[in-house]
Amino acid sequence: MAYSFDALILGGGAAGLMCAIEAGKRGRRVAVIERADRLGKKILISGGGRCNFTNIHCWPENFLSSNPHFARSALARYTPADFIALVEKHGIPYHEKTLGQLFCDRSARDILQMLETECRRAGVRIFLNTRIDAVVKQNEFLAQAGNVEFTAPALVVATGGLSIPKIGATAFGYDLARQFGLAIRQPRPGLVPLVLNADDCSRYCDLAGVSAEVSAWCGGQSFREKMLITHRGLSGPAILQISSYWEKPQTISIDLVPGSEVTAAFRNPKAARNLSALRTELRKYLPLRFADCWLETNTPGSWTNHALAEFEKHIHSWPVSPAGTEGFEKAEVTAGGVDTDELSDKTMESRKVPGLYFIGEVVDVTGHLGGFNFQWAWASGAAAGRAI
Numbered sequence: 001m002a003y004s005f006d007a008l009i010l011g012g013g014a015a016g017l018m019c020a021i022e023a024g025k026r027g028r029r030v031a032v033i034e035r036a037d038r039l040g041k042k043i044l045i046s047g048g049g050r051c052n053f054t055n056i057h058c059w060p061e062n063f064l065s066s067n068p069h070f071a072r073s074a075l076a077r078y079t080p081a082d083f084i085a086l087v088e089k090h091g092i093p094y095h096e097k098t099l100g101q102l103f104c105d106r107s108a109r110d111i112l113q114m115l116e117t118e119c120r121r122a123g124v125r126i127f128l129n130t131r132i133d134a135v136v137k138q139n140e141f142l143a144q145a146g147n148v149e150f151t152a153p154a155l156v157v158a159t160g161g162l163s164i165p166k167i168g169a170t171a172f173g174y175d176l177a178r179q180f181g182l183a184i185r186q187p188r189p190g191l192v193p194l195v196l197n198a199d200d201c202s203r204y205c206d207l208a209g210v211s212a213e214v215s216a217w218c219g220g221q222s223f224r225e226k227m228l229i230t231h232r233g234l235s236g237p238a239i240l241q242i243s244s245y246w247e248k249p250q251t252i253s254i255d256l257v258p259g260s261e262v263t264a265a266f267r268n269p270k271a272a273r274n275l276s277a278l279r280t281e282l283r284k285y286l287p288l289r290f291a292d293c294w295l296e297t298n299t300p301g302s303w304t305n306h307a308l309a310e311f312e313k314h315i316h317s318w319p320v321s322p323a324g325t326e327g328f329e330k331a332e333v334t335a336g337g338v339d340t341d342e343l344s345d346k347t348m349e350s351r352k353v354p355g356l357y358f359i360g361e362v363v364d365v366t367g368h369l370g371g372f373n374f375q376w377a378w379a380s381g382a383a384a385g386r387a388i
């Protein structure tokens with residue numbers, strides 16, 4: 001069987017669907033080709049099932065890329081306000097959870113249904129259970145799925161990154177980019193829990209489930225949010241955020257009591273200086289079990305001003321050298337990807353191969369935690385959808 005369209009969009013996730021809607025609205029005959037049995041599986045599991053679909057404080061600084069300016073243009077031309085207008089047009093109830101993060105009140109299904117409805121209205125053809133095995137470019141692009149052939153003058157790759165292979169993530173997009181001679185920035189897990197080295201794990205992993213507000217620093221970036229201790233290491237928003245900046249063998253510095261001085265009380269000459277007094281102070285700032293464990297493993301060598309200052313310094317800059325990350329199985333995104341030098345920042349079209357576009361997570365643009373990755377998917381999808 002053979003189909004001919006104006007554009008083929010490989011991948012029916014957030015970026016591919018937005019691209020299809022924008023192109024379809026302009027009268028283009030577009031096909032979304034999705035290998036899974038349904039569209040937008042990642043949308044459905046996102047944000048704990050409520051989809052953190054954008055962030056109202058979205059700036060280029062919220063994205064990592066080897067070219068920090070690349071995302072500016074697309075983000076400016078499709079903003080959180082544009083997506084919110086779409087959500088409101090469909091009467092989807094939503095709320096701001098924290099730090100500008102917008103979530104569905106009911107379910108992520110609302111967002112997927114909205115995109116499916118928009119696709120229908122824009123006349124987009126959807127092909128499910130259709131895995132593209134090979135793509136060649138003759139006069140047009142020819143994409144082969146078993147014995148079905150699709151041809152079009154434009155091909156948009158929206159096949160996502162490597163995170164969560166169990167719901168179907170593959171290296172297809174990177175392989176295709178390589179096939180056409182485009183450079184790739186090494187893909188690596190982002191927004192991912194960290195695994196502690198054996199020493200730190202033996203000291204702290206028994207505290208699994210305990211959390212505290214911390215500041216975590218690495219690579220010139222810092223995030224002040226919650227940290228969670230896990231059975232194998234560290235997680236929670238502060239850690240997920242900093243993980244995107246971390247590469248082995250760097251050290252992450254963690255301030256366990258940001259903005260507070262644990263030993264302030266000891267400036268009073270009448271204050272008793274002993275373990276029990278310090279424990280009382282520390283328990284004001286950290287959960288009890290964490291405070292006690294920290295004291296056990298970091299007992300001051302003496303009770304001099306110098307020793308207390310050292311204790312204070314250490315708790316504000318705990319050096320953590322993770323053994324690694326939990327990998328793509330647990331990573332919310334894939335950092336790295338198709339090198340932005342290869343693409344137009346206005347249209348996402350390849351500079352080398354006219355008609356070939358890359359959008360969404362497969363591109364070397366990675367958002368912070370908090371709705372930024374979807375905003376990139378909408379914005380890059382819209383940029384390509386307006387161009388094809």
Ligand SMILES: Cc1cc2nc3c(=O)[nH]c(=O)nc-3n(C[C@H](O)[C@H](O)[C@H](O)COP(=O)(O)OP(=O)(O)OC[C@H]3O[C@@H](n4cnc5c(N)ncnc54)[C@H](O)[C@@H]3O)c2cc1C
Pocket residue numbers: 010011012013014015016033034035036039040041042043045046047048051052053054130131132133158159160161163164168169170172331332333359360361362370371372373374375377
């Ligand atoms: C657990 C989890 C929670 C998340 N929560 C949030 C959140 O709340 N907010 C946020 O902003 N971001 C969140 N993210 C990140 C966000 O989901 C992704 O950044 C976003 O979905 C990327 O969109 P995409 O369209 O580029 O790729 P994807 O959504 O991964 O879509 C790619 C599609 O391509 C299909 N495909 C792959 N290969 C082929 C092929 N050969 N042929 C045809 N089809 C193919 C896949 O089946 C898939 O449907 C979360 C991620 C995870 C894993």
